[in-house]
Amino acid sequence: MIITLSIFYYLFLVAVAVFLLYSLFNVYHLLRFGFFSLINVLVIVLYVLIAASFLYFSFSILMTVDWSTPLIDFGNMSNNPF
């Protein structure tokens, strides 16, 4: 059995899911309970822009990685990636 580098990609996807969920809760709170003010609107818009740019940047970096690279090969334990 071979464990590939893709395990870290899945880890990243889980982190993105948690990030999106908590971001949604936060934005909902700011929209639902925040005053209609310039600073509140600005924070929401800026956050959405920064979050979207960061996710775009992250995925564009991670797309270049070969996730099929073996990380641990249980059939050949002497295969040390380092």
Next chain:
Amino acid sequence: MRAGIFRFMISKTSIPNRQIGEEIVLHIRRHWFIFFRLFLVFVVLSLIPALVYYFLLFNLPIIFKNQIGVVILAVLALIYYLFMLVYALTAWTTTYLDVWTITTFRIINREQEGLFSRTVAELDLYRVQDVTAEQKGVLATLLGYGDVYIQSAGEKERFVFEQISNPYGIAKILQKLNEKARKENPGL
């Protein structure tokens, strides 16, 4: 005119269950320095991956000679920044949504204690028995922020305006409004 999703936001002039003749005197939030302090914390936190990078570069350079090592570090750094970003917004949300409103009749306490815990309470001004302002610490004294404690008749809990600007001035305003409210409600 509010468009799209912003139409759900609360108007600054709206008072829940507004009574006849009731006007907003003040909306109070935490002092700007509290927000600035949060910002500084996240600036410091954002530097940690860079420090780790230089630490590893000088102490374990072998990691950077291997593609797997670089990828793992990059993924961990990206996850770290994702969580930092959302944690920063959570810190902002829980701080920014703490608002204390003083009207001509009431004090409305809106506190966001966490992402899943919110308290809204109100207190009639004529029921206020004691108002205490407090500034503790060098920064609070220099920058002029502190807490205002409001003790009401028959209430176990106190209302606390936390880390607000000009706590003594706010306490004075509350005392004046309390006197006025008591005159208008002599039997209560």
